[in-house]
Amino acid sequence: PLPTDVAGLRSEVERLRQEAAGALRRVAVVRYDAFGDMGGRVSWSLALADDEGNGVVVTSIHGRSDARSYAKNLVGWAGDPQLSPEEE
Numbered sequence: 001p002l003p004t005d006v007a008g009l010r011s012e013v014e015r016l017r018q019e020a021a022g023a024l025r026r027v028a029v030v031r032y033d034a035f036g037d038m039g040g041r042v043s044w045s046l047a048l049a050d051d052e053g054n055g056v057v058v059t060s061i062h063g064r065s066d067a068r069s070y071a072k073n074l075v076g077w078a079g080d081p082q083l084s085p086e087e088e
Contacts, residue, residue: 024048024055032086034061045087053077057087 003009026049034043042062049055055074060067072087073080079087 021051024050026050026053026055030086034086035063038062038064043086045084047074047087049074049077057083059084059087 003012026047028047029044031041031044033039033041043060045057045059047055047057053074053076057072057074057079059070059072061070072083
């Protein structure tokens, strides 16, 4: 049950804020042309991060004859390994 007093409600709100801070709430997708001779923006990068900038960036690079996928750790909004300009 939820607390009914102001102090209890404040405590509950703070607990929920701390819990939500670790959730992957920051989501972004960027589509782009990875190669000059291909159009259609078929390559893409997907970022999933929490409020501190920790999470993952997943990238799929599409060429004429193949596609490659990469995953990079995201720590404090910085990639490990370093992010490409499209991933940034």
